[in-house]
Amino acid sequence: MPQTSLPVLGAALKIAGLTQHRDWLLDKQRDVELQDFHSAADLSGDWRGMAERTSRLLDGHTGRRGIHGPFWGFKLDSHDPDIRDVVSRRLMQALDACAVLGADQMVIHSPFTAWDHNNLDNDRTGLADLTERTHRTLRPVVSRAEQQGVTLVVENIEDRDPRARVALAASFNSDAVRVSVDTGHAHYAHGSLGAPPVDYYIRAAGEALRHIHLQDADGFADRHWPPGQGTIRWAPVFAAIGALSSNPRLILELRDHTLVRAGAAHLEALGLAQ
Template sequence: MPALRPPLRIGAALTAAEIATHRDWLFDHDRDIEIQDFMSHAALTHERDDRVAAVRAALDGHAGRRGIHGPFEGLDIDNKDPELRPLITARFLAALEAADRIGARQMVMHSPYTRWYEYNRLAQPDYAATKLALVHDVMAPVVRKAGEMGITLVIENIHDVRPETRREMVESFGSEAIALSIDTGHAQLARRMSGAPPVDYFVRDAGARLAHVHLQDLDGHADRHWAPGEGEIEWPAVFRALADCNGAPHLVLELADSADIPAGFAHLQRLGLAV
């Protein structure tokens, strides 16, 4: 087995209300934090000011890197309806404003690529180009605004089968304001469901464009968001690939139950992968 690299510092994806429970672990080592309070319609409209205030209070004293998870439900970045696309863009712009107000420099967004796309991308003329044009219509103003704010949009794999498809979409913008995110559980689930490559291949394909990682484990059947060690992911291979990326991605445990963060961290620490 290849030698392991030095362990990597990891943080967590949490709501403002969950931060206090893990405050010492997070703050004493300036760990990455991803805030998950700004994903809903309410959170980005009439509740936004209150949520911003609550997050800023919870983060008081935190000197590490920050990001947010952007909204996604019903907000496909390749939406075909020309009346809806500007509404989706506006929602993402509102999320960027929230991110900026709490000092976040990343925003996680969801990939539009699916198994259906991979099976059909060559079945119709211009199928891939048409989808990409829709993505640019929704996202070009968001990428531009993110660049002005100094925020990086990171596109997370959801149903993605081929990691290069999402990477090529990100590269098509020609902007440092958009990069790649990998969810380890989603990649492993795609491996089982759709014949995708192993998780470490997703990481290696992203390379220096990888700016963010959701660390979660699962059984290969459902999107469990279990603590590392509870599922089937080959964590040494994943962390070897991360160490070879020539970047410094935000690394956050994104677990179904934030109470499992200590156990997940301890497992990775025992393997010599995390600090």
């Protein structure tokens, strides 16, 4: 396949990674996911100063920008209404950061757990109740995201059924709620929980797929290795991506940000991306 027809890779980076990989990001105006804005400490601290510094580092960048939203310490479907209020407030703070950064996408984590897969149907209303609790958390956030032009993409974490969170996203009936796939999380679920392989997650998401975390793993844990260090079969994954017209952002999300270009080079050598 000609190099120019291959999908262009982006990366998830903090400020230090932006400094290191700035030239690589700008050479093809790659998509970037900014990861300094997801912790409570960040959002309660000088996030605006970080955002302004980040914007300066991205001067000249015209690719798509997103952030990873907050996720530590909570789930979107908390039973406690006070906790749901805190979660909504944190997500609103993250939308404030999006506005300063010029970001139009935010990653949020799926509420589905491995336990849910086996137990939601124990209760006749289990799935409906989870969905309603998630709506109560996200209702004001989705309304704000719609007004701001930000898309919330729901990322698989422990999800064993790749269709469940796709249906959850669709239940909002909003262009501001779509789907993300994390390849390493899917591979963990496949290897350790009996879930389908990674390419099935891509196909299940279909045209709702707007974002992908590309990371390699061994099927046992959440490794965030560069592609080539684990056991994911990348050709079927990219074949599934290539069948879509939704143009998802292809974001290398690695534990070691110094290996971003090495991971990209592996996918380039396979003839899958650039």
